[in-house]
Amino acid sequence: MLLTALELLGLVAFAASGALAAVRARLDVFGVVVVGLTTALGGGIIRDVLLGIHPPTTLRNWPYLAVCAATALVVFAFHPQVAKLRRAVLLADAIGLGVFATAGTTIALASGATVYAACLIGMTTGIGxxxxxxxxxxxxxxxxxxxxxAMAALAGAALVGVGHALLLPPGPVTVVAAAVVVAIRMLALWRRWNAPVARGSGDG
Structure with a gap:
């Protein structure tokens, strides 16, 4: 139940971030909804395609589509107000990243993927x-x-992989790993940490 609630929160956050980006790009209402849906559901669809799950889970459960589409429409209608909730959206986005990356890894392991492949699939689920x-x-x-x-997502996926290798119970491991992803992501935003870029690349 907790993971389902967190997953829905992540879907809402991803759909909102996608819809906001589409509004800033001056897309029409259809474009805003499409980008919102793609942002929220894209990672899960990629995961299921890689694992041979057809049709993808999110396309078989209409509430996922309905929640994401409704979120995109709300953002389209009230985007100035939503844009002011930047910190809340960033936190929800971090939660979504953590939940999707770790749950994606768990699903991949349950489907018979190797730990190495499951970690990469989990990261892809989070960032796709x-x-x-x-x-x-x-x-x-x-x-x-x-x-x-992406590195935060990979760290959480790797923790799930380690837990699986040590035969630890997957539920608690997934929750702890998701919390680690959220902590890394929010700490990086707070401290303004960035991955290094090549010197002389024109980016500082």
């Missing part, structure tokens, strides 16, 4: 929607730039 969003908006994906985002 954001990458798809940026590509739709013709931007270099945020996770490929300086921010500590």
């Amino acid at each position: 929607g954001g990458v798809a969003r940026d590509l739709l908006l013709r931007e270099i994906p945020l996770v490929l730039r300086k921010e500590i985002y």
